[in-house]
Amino acid sequence: MLIDIYIILQTITFVLFFVAYFAKQEIIWAIVLVLSGMLMFSSNLIETYTYSFNVTLGAYIPYMQSNSYPYLSGLNVLLFGLSVVFIIFDIWSKYGTQLKSGDR
Secondary structure, eight states: BHHHHHHHHHHHHHHHHHHHHHHHHHHHHHHHHHHHHHHHTTTTTTEEEEEEEEETTTEEEEEEEEEHHHHHHHHHHHHHHHHHHHHHHHHHHHHHHHHOOOOO
16 A cells, blocks of 8 residues: 555544544444554555666656554554444444333
8 A cells, every 4th residue: 555545544533533423423433443454454565766867768657665653553553443342332332221111
């Protein structure tokens, strides 16, 4: 995954995490779960490009460099785990009170 796309998706994940925390919506938690799970696995291969000038062609040629960032994977594991816990709490608080009322 390109570093630019990774940064955009990581920013979207953080924003949705905080929106879901205050909005208490399960669908937003599900989106955060999918995004953080995808970013967790894709952080092992993040690609950047460096450009060097080729005298023969008279143009810059991109060379791909692959980097691995294990701390980004750990951050997304943390986001994934918190999202699972918070989605369970939100589902329990929304639908668990209806079962207590006795109106079956």
